[in-house]
Amino acid sequence: xxxxxxxxxxxxxxxxxxxxxxxxxxxxxxxxxxxxxxxxxxxxxxxxxxxxxxxxxxxxxxxxxxxxxxxxxxxxxxxxxxxxxxxxxxxxxxxxxxxxxxxxxxxxxxxxxxxxxxxxxxxxxxxxxxxxxxxxxxxxxxxxxxxxxxxxxxxxxxxxxxxxxxxxxxxxxxxxxxxxxxxxxxxxxxxxxxxxxxxxxxxxxxxxxxxxxxxxxxxxxxxxxxxxxxxxxxxxxxxxxxxxxxxxxxxxxxxxxxxxxxxxxxxxxxxxxxxxxxxxxxxxxxxxxxxxxxxxxxxxxxxxxxxxxxxxxxxxxxxxxxxxxxxxxxxxxxxxxxxxxxxxxxxxxxxxxxxxxxxxxxxxxxxxxxxxxxxxxxxxxxxxxxxxxxxxxxxxxxxxxxxxxxxxx
Amino acid sequence: xxxxxxxxxxxxxxxxxxxxxxxxxxxxxxxxxxxxxxxxxxxxxxxxxxxxxxxxxxxxxxxxxxxxxxxxxxxxxxxxxxxxxxxxxxxxxxxxxxxxxxxxxxxxxxxxxxxxxxxxxxxxxxxxxxxxxxxxxxxxxxxxxxxxxxxxxxxxxxxxxxxxxxxxxxxxxxxxxxxxxxxxxxxxxxxxxxxxxxxxxxxxxxxxxxxxxxxxxxxxxxxxxxxxxxxxxxxxxxxxxxxxxxxxxxxxxxxxxxxxxxxxxxxxxxxxxxxxxxxxxxxxxxxxxxxxxxxxxxxxxxxxxxxxxxxxxxxxxxxxxxxxxxxxxxxxxxxxxxxxxxxxxxxxxxxxxxxxxxxxxxxxxxxxxxxxxxxxxxxxxxxxxxxxxxxxxxxxxxxxxxxxxxxxxxxxxxxxxxxxxxxxxxxxxxxxxxxxxxxxxxxxxxxxxxxxxxxxxxxxxxxxxxxxxxxxxxxxxxx
Ligand code: SF4
Numbered sequence: 028x029x030x031x032x033x034x035x036x037x038x039x040x041x042x043x044x045x046x047x048x049x050x051x052x053x054x055x056x057x058x059x060x061x062x063x064x065x066x067x068x069x070x071x072x073x074x075x076x077x078x079x080x081x082x083x084x085x086x087x088x089x090x091x092x093x094x095x096x097x098x099x100x101x102x103x104x105x106x107x108x109x110x111x112x113x114x115x116x117x118x119x120x121x122x123x124x125x126x127x128x129x130x131x132x133x134x135x136x137x138x139x140x141x142x143x144x145x146x147x148x149x150x151x152x153x154x155x156x157x158x159x160x161x162x163x164x165x166x167x168x169x170x171x172x173x174x175x176x177x178x179x180x181x182x183x184x185x186x187x188x189x190x191x192x193x194x195x196x197x198x199x200x201x202x203x204x205x206x207x208x209x210x211x212x213x214x215x216x217x218x219x220x221x222x223x224x225x226x227x228x229x230x231x232x233x234x235x236x237x238x239x240x241x242x243x244x245x246x247x248x249x250x251x252x253x254x255x256x257x258x259x260x261x262x263x264x265x266x267x268x269x270x271x272x273x274x275x276x277x278x279x280x281x282x283x284x285x286x287x288x289x290x291x292x293x294x295x296x297x298x299x300x301x302x303x304x305x306x307x308x309x310x311x312x313x314x315x316x317x318x319x320x321x322x323x324x325x326x327x328x329x330x331x332x333x334x335x336x337x338x339x340x341x342x343x344x345x346x347x348x349x350x351x352x353x354x355x356x357x358x359x360x361x362x363x364x365x366x367x368x369x370x371x372x373x374x375x376x377x378x379x380x381x382x383x384x385x386x387x388x389x390x391x392x393x394x395x396x397x398x399x400x401x402x403x404x405x406x407x408x409x410x411x412x413x414x415x416x417x418x419x420x421x422x423x424x425x426x427x428x429x430x431x432x433x434x435x436x
Numbered sequence: 437x438x439x440x441x442x443x444x445x446x447x448x449x450x451x452x453x454x455x456x457x458x459x460x461x462x463x464x465x466x467x468x469x470x471x472x473x474x475x476x477x478x479x480x481x482x483x484x485x486x487x488x489x490x491x492x493x494x495x496x497x498x499x500x501x502x503x504x505x506x507x508x509x510x511x512x513x514x515x516x517x518x519x520x521x522x523x524x525x526x527x528x529x530x531x532x533x534x535x536x537x538x539x540x541x542x543x544x545x546x547x548x549x550x551x552x553x554x555x556x557x558x559x560x561x562x563x564x565x566x567x568x569x570x571x572x573x574x575x576x577x578x579x580x581x582x583x584x585x586x587x588x589x590x591x592x593x594x595x596x597x598x599x600x601x602x603x604x605x606x607x608x609x610x611x612x613x614x615x616x617x618x619x620x621x622x623x624x625x626x627x628x629x630x631x632x633x634x635x636x637x638x639x640x641x642x643x644x645x646x647x648x649x650x651x652x653x654x655x656x657x658x659x660x661x662x663x664x665x666x667x668x669x670x671x672x673x674x675x676x677x678x679x680x681x682x683x684x685x686x687x688x689x690x691x692x693x694x695x696x697x698x699x700x701x702x703x704x705x706x707x708x709x710x711x712x713x714x715x716x717x718x719x720x721x722x723x724x725x726x727x728x729x730x731x732x733x734x735x736x737x738x739x740x741x742x743x744x745x746x747x748x749x750x751x752x753x754x755x756x757x758x759x760x761x762x763x764x765x766x767x768x769x770x771x772x773x774x775x776x777x778x779x780x781x782x783x784x785x786x787x788x789x790x791x792x793x794x795x796x797x798x799x800x801x802x803x804x805x806x807x808x809x810x811x812x813x814x815x816x817x818x819x820x821x822x823x824x825x826x827x828x829x830x831x832x833x834x835x836x837x838x839x840x841x842x843x844x845x846x847x848x849x850x851x852x853x854x855x856x857x858x859x860x861x862x863x864x865x866x867x868x869x870x871x872x873x874x875x876x877x878x879x880x881x882x883x884x885x886x887x888x889x890x891x892x893x894x895x896x897x898x899x900x901x902x903x904x905x906x907x908x909x910x911x912x913x914x915x
Contacts, residue, residue: 028655029654029655029658032655032658032659032662033658033661033662034662036658036659036662036663037662037663039663040662040663040664040665041665054612054613054615055612055613055614055615055616056611056612056615057615058615058616059616060616061613061614061615061616061617062613063609063612063613065609065612069571069574069575070575070677071575071576072575072576072660072678072686072688072689073673073674073677073678074660074663074664074674075664075666075669075670075671075674075692075695075696075699076664076665076666076668076669076670076673076674077668077669077670077671077672077673077674077677078664078665078670078673079677080660080663083659084663085659119655122652122655123652123655123656123659125579125581125592125614125617126578126579126580126581126592126650126652126656127577127578127579127594127614128578128656281668375551376551378549378550378551379549379550379551379552381546381549382546382549382550383550383552385552389552392551392552392557393551393552
């Protein structure tokens with residue numbers, strides 16, 4: 028058992044998602060089993076790679092009949108293989124949950140026998156947890172786009188969240204690196220999940236007892252750096268996915284060197300900082316009101332976001348005529364564009380300025396680093412006349428290179 | 437309000453002792469009355485249970501009774517919410533801070549919106565810290581299973597050390613989540629017991645009251661060790677969210693040092709598998725040369741650089757080890773051709789050592805740098821990188837088998853010894869190596885380049901003395 032767990036958890040480590048938030052509130056009072064969700068998920072531990080552990084994230088099996096080049100479980104790879112029975116996954120989940128190690132389960136799988144067979148097994152785990160054990164914690168199922176839509180539908184009835192990986196940012200990349208997959212099929216499955224979610228929400232409004240369907244929505248994951256797609260391609264793809272399928276999240280996973288890597292892949296791994304910049308651009312779109320086209324404007328000639336500065340600063344440096352912004356008068360949308368001002372800081376500035384005329388000092392108290400903000404704002408006692416025209420502004424504001432995450436060991 | 441009442445108020449200080457450290461309702465009731473009696477903040481000492489509260493030990497314990505026509509006390513919802521959290525903080529000043537804010541709210545009802553006000557900021561900070569502690573308790577409590585007397589009776593017990601008075605505030609979470617389980621949470625500040633129906637509070641506990649282990653922990657540790665991606669070690673990010681103070685009660689945390697240490701190896705396995713067989717060391721210098729160009733065992737190999745192999749006679753009696761190639765070495769593919777190399781050549785010549793008779797190499801085979809505009813600035817390798825790269829230098833040592841190794845600088849010495857030594861202490865005398873040869877340590881010539889004036893002269897003299905001693909020793913060994 029312990030060996031299997033090692034193999035099947037190791038195989039799941041390339042999944043970027045581990046979130047367990049955003050589902051309906053529930054608890055186990057009045058039930059027979061255990062579990063609760065209270066909106067925000069809890070990270071029960073952090074791994075040495077800095078990522079949070081909130082779910083038991085494992086594969087049902089790492090046997091696979093597909094041969095995707097970037098995937099460690101592909102048919103032609105010679106990793107050690109293992110396979111759980113649904114019962115074993117159920118027992119493990121409950122045993123970990125009772126000890127408060129986890130928020131729930133994130134289950135995915137290599138494809139064994141057939142897509143349908145595999146999907147049936149995934150659904151069976153969720154069914155046992157919910158129906159036989161009255162488990163009320165979080166369940167995330169990674170569904171298999173090639174499976175019968177009816178099975179994917181069942182997954183959504185038991186799970187809080189379902190995800191379907193788009194795998195690669197471009198169709199060409201998919202054709203080259205995942206010969207067994209089809210973009211049409213993947214997007215078709217996403218579309219079906221979306222309409223199921225919408226339908227279930229609608230039914231809920233009309234009948235109180237309508238079954239819930241993936242209340243935490245659907246998400247997807249894209250591998251970054253395995254093909255030649257630029258950041259502009261990736262951001263474009265992500266925003267199309269958000270729009271067409273109402274996704275909660277798009278996760279990015281910097282391509283990791285994998286044992287026995289296929290010769291089709293790049294030898295070097297992309298810097299992790301690239302993945303970080305993509306997440307930052309995602310935040311800009313989700314919380315700061317940037318349009319995808321604006322994020323793309325922040326990229327450099329090669330279509331990639333700069334690595335040495337964050338995308339918000341990159342955008343501001345390109346559109347200097349929009350600055351400085353007056354912290355005492357500017358509307359929220361303009362303040363949100365100031366590099367170094369987060370959503371929280373903007374809220375606090377808006378509240379505080381009703382009570383006082385903000386001086387640079389007051390702003391400093393509400394932000395993490397005033398140095399970054401200063402060139403872009405006007406305050407009662409501050410006006411950065413020359414700074415925004417300075418040619419070396421970027422160099423002044425770029426963080427020292429030693430901070431590169433690659434070396435943060 | 438009548439004049440005599442006001443006089444009495446000015447003459448008095450009050451001493452309010454709280455029954456429990458986190459008793460918000462008690463505090464609210466007293467604070468309300470005190471505000472209505474217009475007792476200013478500096479006249480009240482709020483005393484935590486169990487502490488002496490010697491701030492005004494003569495303070496009156498009987499509190500004034502508010503006049504019947506006193507105006508109601510105003511407090512925004514936001515304040516009440518923040519105060520409920522902040523009161524759980526272990527900071528003794530919290531009651532006074534809350535009172536001061538409540539006092540100020542009477543004349544400025546929108547005070548809390550002013551994020552730049554010091555009291556408001558402090559309140560925010562206390563509340564935030566408490567919320568974080570509450571959250572960390574929900575995350576890091578680890579239950580252990582105790583089998584009861586009756587067969588099948590299961591009781592889960594956890595030991596936790598919260599930093600603030602949050603146990604009571606957190607009870608609801610655990611009863612909602614583990615409603616159908618019997619459990620106890622023991623802490624040094626008190627304990628909670630849930631039998632599936634009723635929650636009871638108990639006295640402070642001792643760590644030894646809690647079970648020491650649980651059969652599921654091995655599985656959990658296995659999971660913890662397997663789920664992270666060793667190619668992306670980010671220890672800082674981990675520590676930020678899971679500070680060391682929590683580690684001692686988390687069974688998986690004991691693995692961390694080992695996992696971190698092993699991560700490079702695991703990563704290098706991941707990277708090297710398929711391109712390089714790490715099991716066997718190349719047996720010729722040419723094979724090492726080829727292998728280091730493909731090496732990605734440490735992050736330096738992922739930079740845009742070339743590897744630089746050592747050079748010199750295969751049977752040299754003297755091996756000279758530097759730190760790592762620099763910009764010019766990287767470009768030319770040869771060791772010690774840049775400014776430091778030229779300086780080394782001059783000193784070697786002065787000592788009468790023929791560079792061409794020595795095997796010259798570096799502890800680290802790739803150039804580590806940061807890009808600044810067009811320039812690539814040298815960066816020192818970390819101890820871990822040196823230790824990884826030793827694999828290659830050991831290969832060179834095994835083939836060349838020098839009688840004497842001269843390590844220049846701390847990095848080179850670390851490469852040879854696997855531990856860090858102080859150059860000033862280690863220089864001037866030989867250290868025996870396992871294979872029977874000996875190691876001499878001196879400064880790195882680039883160190884001399886960074887000095888000027890008398891300091892440089894002094895170091896140059898020491899460097900010459902080291903080289904002279906090496907020369908002498910080489911002759912002895914040859915003799
Ligand atoms: S510096 Fe050494 S260990 Fe690191 S990649 Fe280069 S040869 Fe390998």
